[in-house]
Amino acid sequence: MDRYQAMSTLVRVVETGSFSAAARQLNVGQPAVSKTIAQLEARLQVSLLIRSTHGLTPTEAGQRFYERAKAAIQEADEAELAARGAGAGLSGCLRVSAATTFARLHIVPLLPRFLEQHPDLEIDVILDDRIIDLVAEGVDVSLRMGALPDSSAIARKLATGARSVLATPAYLARAGEPQNPAEIAEHDVVIYSQLANVWSFTRDGAEASVAVHGRVRVSAAEGLRAAVLADMGLTITSDWMFAPELASGAVRRVLTGWQLPSLDLWAVFPAGRMASAKARAFATFVENAMARDHSVTA
Structure with a gap:
């Protein structure tokens, strides 16, 4: 039995909570995952997982093994990169999640340059406007905008x-242009339902709050763009x-x-684990690219 593969399999099973989800992330069949865990338990002579109708949870021994195995895998990955030398290309699959419209406009066009720098790397981009469970989805790094709902998240501002x-x-030629925030109430407004309806404007130390109402509400940024451009x-x-x-x-x-x-x-980055070298490299790449692109920071 390949010990590294067995550790990786156990880590994925614990983090996803099921054999089938772990199999999808590992790109193998579910029977292969079940067999690997059974062989690992036989080798260690201890039960690692509790199986129930609600899914899989680690036993006390399984939790201890999971924590040590995860740390060992991360150390092994870092050791490989160190052995290759500073600036060596990354390898494997990098899973990135991002909001659909933002990624289409500002991230996907950057990927050719990043992949050219790292020819042994693959990227799996998950486009979703919702906040997803990074651990359950096997995501290495997520690009999120606005306030972070989870205060325990490991995050870096880019x-x-x-x-x-x-x-x-x-539209402005037809309806006129508002001269102050209060006049927004006299206009047709396209509402992005994932944002607050009350906005605070400031000017020269003065503040004006306006409650935004509109006949059209959309739940995704693509719909917002389409409505405004119409x-x-x-x-x-x-x-x-x-x-x-x-x-x-x-x-x-x-x-x-x-x-x-x-x-x-x-x-x-996923909570409870060290950010991988490829995730950190991608974050730095995006940060530098955004700093260069004045059109998105104006």
Whole structure:
């Protein structure tokens, strides 16, 4: 029995809570995972997992083995990189999660450059506007925007972007341009349902809060973009979401004398484990790329 493979299998089973989920992440059949765990338990002469209708949980011995095995795997990965020397190419599969629209506009176009730097690396990009369980999904690093709901998350800030009130020139020609935050209430507004409905604007130390209402609400950024570009109204969103259109003039900022709270981009790593070298390298790559791209930080 390959001890490294057995440790890796046990770690995936504990973190996903099932043989089938671990098998999908390891790209093997479920019987192979079950066989590996059975062989490992036979070799150690101890039960590692408790099987029930609710899934799999580690026994006390299994939890101790899991913690040591996970640490050993991470140390082995770091040792390989150290042996190759500083700056050596990364290898294996890097699993990245990110919001769909942000990734389409700002991350996927960067991938060719990153892969060129690391020809032995593969990238699996999970596009989802929801916050997913990084451990259960086997994600190495997640790119998230805004406040982090989990205070225990291992996170690193990569960039800060502006928020603005945006609309197309056609909509503004038809409906006029608001001159202060209170006038937003007189306009058609496209609402992104994942954000707050009350926004606080500031100007020269003064603050103005406005409750945003609208006839159109969308749950995904792609829908927000489509509605705004169809001249359906104003929206309040990150400039990142409309970077190409802001650059081309297809949408315009209004109320530019007022400021909205900025938006932070974070690299979030799975809790309870050391961030892998490839995850850290990818986070650094994105951070540097965002710093170079003035169109997304304007």
